[in-house]
Structure formats: structure tokens, C-alpha cells
Amino acid sequence: MQNIPTPSLIIDLPTVKRNIARLTDYARQHNLALRPHTKTHKSLRMARMQLDAGAIGLTVAKAGEALTMGAVCRDIFVAYPALDPWRREHLATLAKTHSVRVGIDSTEAADLICDSATAAGVTIGILVDLDVGFHRTGLQSPRQALDLARHVSQRNGFRFDGVMFYPGHLKHPYDEQKKLLQPINAMLEQTLDLLRRDGLEAKIVSGGSTPTAYQSHLIPALTEIRPGTYIYNDMNTVSCGYVSLADCAARLACTVISTAVPGKFVIDAGSKSLTSDRRSIDPDNAGFGHVVEYPDAKIVRLTEEHGEVELGKSSRTPKIGERLHVIPNHICPCVNLQTMTWLKDEAGNLEPMAVDARGQVW
Amino acid sequence: MQNIPTPSLIIDLPTVKRNIARLTDYARQHNLALRPHTKTHKSLRMARMQLDAGAIGLTVAKAGEALTMGAVCRDIFVAYPALDPWRREHLATLAKTHSVRVGIDSTEAADLICDSATAAGVTIGILVDLDVGFHRTGLQSPRQALDLARHVSQRNGFRFDGVMFYPGHLKHPYDEQKKLLQPINAMLEQTLDLLRRDGLEAKIVSGGSTPTAYQSHLIPALTEIRPGTYIYNDMNTVSCGYVSLADCAARLACTVISTAVPGKFVIDAGSKSLTSDRRSIDPDNAGFGHVVEYPDAKIVRLTEEHGEVELGKSSRTPKIGERLHVIPNHICPCVNLQTMTWLKDEAGNLEPMAVDARGQVW
Numbered sequence: 188m189q190n191i192p193t194p195s196l197i198i199d200l201p202t203v204k205r206n207i208a209r210l211t212d213y214a215r216q217h218n219l220a221l222r223p224h225t226k227t228h229k230s231l232r233m234a235r236m237q238l239d240a241g242a243i244g245l246t247v248a249k250a251g252e253a254l255t256m257g258a259v260c261r262d263i264f265v266a267y268p269a270l271d272p273w274r275r276e277h278l279a280t281l282a283k284t285h286s287v288r289v290g291i292d293s294t295e296a297a298d299l300i301c302d303s304a305t306a307a308g309v310t311i312g313i314l315v316d317l318d319v320g321f322h323r324t325g326l327q328s329p330r331q332a333l334d335l336a337r338h339v340s341q342r343n344g345f346r347f348d349g350v351m352f353y354p355g356h357l358k359h360p361y362d363e364q365k366k367l368l369q370p371i372n373a374m375l376e377q378t379l380d381l382l383r384r385d386g387l388e389a390k391i392v393s394g395g396s397t398p399t400a401y402q403s404h405l406i407p408a409l410t411e412i413r414p415g416t417y418i419y420n421d422m423n424t425v426s427c428g429y430v431s432l433a434d435c436a437a438r439l440a441c442t443v444i445s446t447a448v449p450g451k452f453v454i455d456a457g458s459k460s461l462t463s464d465r466r467s468i469d470p471d472n473a474g475f476g477h478v479v480e481y482p483d484a485k486i487v488r489l490t491e492e493h494g495e496v497e498l499g500k501s502s503r504t505p506k507i508g509e510r511l512h513v514i515p516n517h518i519c520p521c522v523n524l525q526t527m528t529w530l531k532d533e534a535g536n537l538e539p540m541a542v543d544a545r546g547q548v549w
Numbered sequence: 550m551q552n553i554p555t556p557s558l559i560i561d562l563p564t565v566k567r568n569i570a571r572l573t574d575y576a577r578q579h580n581l582a583l584r585p586h587t588k589t590h591k592s593l594r595m596a597r598m599q600l601d602a603g604a605i606g607l608t609v610a611k612a613g614e615a616l617t618m619g620a621v622c623r624d625i626f627v628a629y630p631a632l633d634p635w636r637r638e639h640l641a642t643l644a645k646t647h648s649v650r651v652g653i654d655s656t657e658a659a660d661l662i663c664d665s666a667t668a669a670g671v672t673i674g675i676l677v678d679l680d681v682g683f684h685r686t687g688l689q690s691p692r693q694a695l696d697l698a699r700h701v702s703q704r705n706g707f708r709f710d711g712v713m714f715y716p717g718h719l720k721h722p723y724d725e726q727k728k729l730l731q732p733i734n735a736m737l738e739q740t741l742d743l744l745r746r747d748g749l750e751a752k753i754v755s756g757g758s759t760p761t762a763y764q765s766h767l768i769p770a771l772t773e774i775r776p777g778t779y780i781y782n783d784m785n786t787v788s789c790g791y792v793s794l795a796d797c798a799a800r801l802a803c804t805v806i807s808t809a810v811p812g813k814f815v816i817d818a819g820s821k822s823l824t825s826d827r828r829s830i831d832p833d834n835a836g837f838g839h840v841v842e843y844p845d846a847k848i849v850r851l852t853e854e855h856g857e858v859e860l861g862k863s864s865r866t867p868k869i870g871e872r873l874h875v876i877p878n879h880i881c882p883c884v885n886l887q888t889m890t891w892l893k894d895e896a897g898n899l900e901p902m903a904v905d906a907r908g909q910v911w
Contacts (some may be wrong), residue, residue, distance in 0.1 A: 459885050
């Protein structure tokens with residue numbers, strides 16, 4: 188392992204396979220379609236593994252990601268109101284050869300995207316976005332959802348396919364989260380009932396973040412889930428109790444570069460390789476990632492190229508040049524910072540792996 | 550401007566020229582060498598403009614950045630203990646054709662880098678890193694600095710050139726900051742005195758972040774300053790009172806994509822284009838950047854691809870599809886996230902500009 192530069196993100200292939208198999212088995216058992224969000228890995232190889240295991244399609248956030256992922260998958264859902272002219276024109280082009288669906292929450296977005304679809308002579312599937320409690324995007328009531336579904340179903344270039352939601356407010360231990368599913372079920376049932384009475388069929392009901400993935404069977408209306416983080420995991424999923432450290436497939440290899448300041452050591456991993464993302468639980472105190480070799484230490488401050496680590500109760504002090512591994516707080520933006528990653532196989536061999544959709548900012 | 554995709558970082562050329570000219574004039578007036586830190590722009594074109602205006606060389610954080618910037622400059626300072634094997638071997642190679650200096654704070658780093666220098670048959674200049682109060686890296690006392698300087702001056706492959714420091718703890722309004730310069734001056738004077746008595750000459754005394762740049766004349770020992778942010782500025786430099794909004798050269802163009810949730814609107818700029826960096830002053834309340842067209846609004850939450858903006862006292866509500874511009878909290882990691890940027894000239898024309906050293910993670 189000494190022959191790769193630091194900082195470098197190492198992806199453990201056996202752990203990835205286990206993470207994929209576990210969720211795929213769960214989805215199969217509960218008759219849920221699995222459409223992984225590829226924003227986490229941005230990798231064609233990882234996407235192919237998810238599809239080979241049984242995913243029915245892929246989720247992306249951006250048109251650029253859709254174009255990249257289109258190389259390995261014919262069925263793409265853009266969980267984002269992709270209404271910027273560049274995005275909607277490229278999605279319309281992609282829809283000539285691929286099944287493309289988009290999630291929206293306004294008639295304005297609908298009309299803009301529809302203009303591009305009709306200009307390209309394609310049909311784009313639409314999922315109407317519901318706000319189930321995260322209060323970021325999404326329609327506020329079943330009635331609003333019905334109105335937008337009606338609007339969509341009347342436009343050439345569109346096919347109304349159903350509803351989507353993103354339960355981003357749910358990132359708690361499972362027992363706490365369970366009671367928060369009730370209002371989601373109520374909103375979904377009312378919305379689907381209104382649609383049904385209007386003769387509109389929601390073939391797809393798409394939800395399911397990683398934190399809620401294994402509770403998806405408690406939301407009976409769901410037909411499809413879109414978790415992303417589960418493939419690699421991170422300190423956010425560990426600290427919520429969903430997984431253990433051993434389920435974290437991605438670790439940033441780094442080097443100790445200074446021990447000059449008493450009580451701390453410094454690694455060559457800062458905000459430009461780990462991101463400044465704080466942990467979702469206890470952000471003020473949790474630090475900026477978990478140092479595998481010094482579990483009692485805490486990454487107390489990140490600047491661009493430095494991670495400052497307080498030793499805490501650690502009895503050992505690392506040496507300058509020592510190689511360590513950090514499990515990031517939030518793996519998705521961390522992957523996005525890497526020029527490339529390293530895939531570590533069962534035998535411990537490292538192979539370069541591209542972050543294919545990195546730089547697809549649009 | 551409607552013809553570029555969003556989010557896109559637009560760099561205003563007239564503002565860049567003004568920012569470069571102002572600091573170059575100041576440095577000239579006070580007989581200080583200017584060696585800008587290129588981590589901010591990572592652009593060969595911007596580096597060339599800084600050099601053409603009078604910078605004597607460039608500063609970088611990484612070996613990869615040094616290799617990139619070596620295309621336009623023969624005199625590179627790596628303000629980082631670049632002791633990872635990949636870094637030190639590449640720096641030794643660069644030193645065959647360029648003047649290369651490195652800042653270090655340990656004999657271990659010295660010996661590792663020296664091994665690579667002697668193996669390549671080159672000489673690397675060394676600046677000894679002093680901790681003047683930021684407590685990240687740097688030797689703790691003049692005596693420790695002397696010991697490392699002695700160690701360095703006895704090694705073939707090295708040339709002892711002087712001392713460096715990074716006053717990262719100073720990011721306050723100028724009047725507050727002024728009194729904090731006194732301990733820096735005391736430590737520098739004691740260190741230089743010790744070195745002098747030992748027959749070691751510090752030809753270079755290198756300091757000067759952007760927050761302290763215009764107070765450099767209050768640190769008489771300084772021979773060289775290494776500010777980075779000043780070329781573009783950001784909400785950190787604005788909120789400290791160093792510059793005004795008009796001095797911010799970099800603005801992220803983005804699009805309003807949702808207004809479904811009452812009291813807020815959503816832009817297509819999240820942590821994957823703005824970073825999660827909080828403002829250095831009042832981080833809990835300052836939000837994640839300044840919306841130029843809605844100065845009373847506040848970016849209250851960033852997820853990967855969404856920026857949620859509360860309207861506050863704004864009387865207008867933006868429309869879906871409306872194009873806005875955000876001045877980031879911290880421009881350096883924001884630039885690092887861009888695949889490319891757009892340079893806007895005096896006439897308002899946009900030209901693509903590469904982020905040449907992006908992806909140089911090592």
C-alpha cells in the first residue's frame with residue numbers, strides 16, 4: 188500500500204460486494220425495485236455491479252451524470268428539476284435512446300422540460316415530487332400533487348409515471364425513525380387516492396434514502412427505492428447505528444506530516460480531500476472523520492490541505508511519515524473531490540478506478 | 550449570460566486586474582517580495598497575470614500543483630512538508646529545471662525530502678516553519694527553529710534559505726489584528742537573532758496570508774508574502790472588512806429550481822459546487838454565501854446539489870428558472886470543485902478558463 192500517493196481514497200471491493208448484496212436481497216424480499224443513486228460513487232464500474240446484482244435502473248442528480256451513466260444503463264431517473272437549458276436539452280437528447288424520467292415540483296419546470304422534449308421529439312417520464320418533511324423541494328399537499336400530475340398528463344412530450352419523495356429529514360436510529368414514517372404514509376395514501384379518483388395511475392412511487400432503506404417495507408405504497416450511500420457507507424451511517432465500521436468500504440489513506448504542535452498531529456487530508464461536511468449527528472463535537480488506526484483521536488480542524496488531529500486518550504503517538512486511514516463523515520462529496528480512486532480486491536491488490544462522473548457539474 | 554450552464558463560476562477580469570494591481574503596488578511600496586499562493590485560482594492564466602504584474606515566484610501546497618505551475622514559473626515554493634514519496638520524488642525531479650523550496654517543521658521531513666534530493670542530484674531550498682499562533686504546523690520556539698536550521702544546513706541536497714510562517718489565526722478586522730502582530734514580531738526577532746549568532750542567514754522570511762497582507766509592513770522582518778485569496782476575494786474577506794462586495798471577482802451563476810416550500814427558494818448550487826465551508830466570522834448564522842440579487846436572503850442549508858435560501862426581508866420572490874449569482878464564503882475550495890470556470894472580460898464576454906491544477910490532489 189506504500190506505493191500509492193496520499194491522500195488517496197481506497198475502496199474495499201469485498202465490502203462493496205457485501206453492501207450491494209445486502210440491500211439487493213432486502214429489496215427483492217420486499218418486492219421493491221432498487222434504483223441506486225450514483226451520486227455516491229460516480230463510477231461506471233460500481234454502477235455496473237449494482238445493475239448486475241439486480242438494480243432495475245439508476246438514479247442521478249444531474250444531466251451530466253445521466254449522460255455518463257447512460258453508457259451502462261438504459262433506464263435513468265434524474266431526481267432533480269433539471270430545468271437549466273443545458274440540462275434539459277441534453278436530457279432530451281438522451282431520451283432518444285434511453286428511458287429518461289425526471290422529478291419536478293412545479294408547472295414552470297414542467298413546461299421548460301416539456302419544451303425540450305417536444306423539440307427533440309421524445310417522451311420523458313415525470314415523477315411529481317412530494318415534500319414529506321425535509322422541506323427542501325416538493326409539493327406541499329396531495330391536492331398540489333394532483334394539479335401538477337394533471338398538468339403533466341395533458342402535455343405531449345411527457346408521460347406521467349408517478350410520485351417521488353426524498354425523506355432527508357430522517358437520519359436517526361431506526362426505532363426513533365419508525366414513528367416518523369406515519370405522516371409519510373398518510374401523505375402518500377391521500378395523494379395516490381386523489382390521483383386514482385382522477386384516473387391518473389402512479390405506476391412508480393419512489394423514495395428511500397440510505398437511512399430509511401431498510402425500513403422501506405414500512406411504507407407500503409413504495410414501489411422503488413433510491414439509496415446512494417449504502418454502497419460505501421461513512422461515519423454518518425455508522426453514527427446512526429445503521430452499520431458498523433467494518434461496513435465502510437471507502438477509506439482515505441493519508442500521511443502524518445507534522446507533530447510539531449503539542450497534543451496533536453497533522454495529516455495531509457484537509458477540506459480539499461475530505462470536504463468540510465460535519466457529521467449529521469452531533470456536528471459540533473464529532474470531528475471530521477474517523478482515524479482507523481487511532482480510534483480515540485479526533486480530527487478537530489480541517490483547512491484545505493491539513494487535518495489536525497487531537498490525540499485524546501490514544502496511548503501511542505504517530506510518527507511523521509506514518510500512513511493512516513480516515514473514514515469520512517460524508518462519502519458522497521468526498522468521492523467527488525477525488526481525481527481517481529483505488530479499488531482494493533480480496534487479495535489486497537490495488538487497481539486504479541476512475542470517478543467517471545466527476546466534473547459533471549451540470 | 551444565459552448560454553452557459555449552471556452552476557458555473559464566473560471570474561470577472563477587471564476585478565481580478567484591480568485586485569492584483571492593488572496588492573502588487575502595496576508590496577512594491579514596502580519592498581516586499583510577492584509570491585502569490587496559487588491554491589486559490591489553480592489557473593496558469595491567473596498565475597501568469599500575477600507574475601507579469603511583478604510577483605517574484607509562486608507558492609503551491611502540493612507537488613502536483615508545483616508541476617502544473619512550473620509551466621509558467623521557474624521559482625516555486627511548496628509551503629507544505631511534502632514528504633509523501635510521490636510528492637518528494639516529483640519535487641526533486643522538478644528541481645532539476647526549477648528553483649524549488651519547501652517549508653518543513655521536522656528533521657524527519659527534512660531527511661526524507663533530502664534523500665529524494667540527493668538521489669536526484671539536486672538542491673532544494675528549505676524554509677523552516679514557525680508556529681506563530683495558528684497551532685497547526687510549525688516549530689514552537691526559536692531554539693527548535695535553530696536546531697532544524699542547523700540540521701538542514703549540514704545536509705547535502707539542501708540549502709537553508711530562511712523561515713516561513715502562516716498566521717492563519719489572524720482573520721479579524723485590521724484594528725483588532727494589529728495588536729496580535731506583536732508576538733509574531735517577537736518570535737521572528739528572537740529566531741533571526743539566534744540564527745545570526747550561529748552564522749545562519751535567513752535570506753527569506755516568508756509570511757502573509759490575505760487577511761494580513763496589507764499589514765505586512767507592520768512585521769519588519771518580512772521579506773516575502775504569500776497571500777492567495779486576494780485575487781478573487783470571498784465572503785470571508787468581505788465580512789472581515791478587508792474588501793467590499795465589488796472586489797469579489799468570483800461569482801457562482803446558478804438557477805432557481807424550486808419554490809414549492811413556503812418562505813424559501815432553492816438554487817442548483819449545493820455543497821458540490823459551493824463547498825460546505827462556513828463563514829469564518831459568525832459561522833453558525835452567516836449562511837453559505839451571499840446571493841447578489843437578493844442581498845437580504847440567506848442560504849440556510851446546503852445539500853449536495855441544492856442550496857436552500859430563506860427570503861428574509863426580501864420584498865421580491867424569485868421565479869423558477871431565474872438566474873442568480875452567489876459569492877462563496879471561501880473561494881479556494883469552491884474553485885477546486887469547478888471543472889472549468891468562465892472569464893468575463895471588460896465587454897462582458899465570457900471565455901472558458903481551465904482550472905489547470907484541479908485534480909492535483911498530491
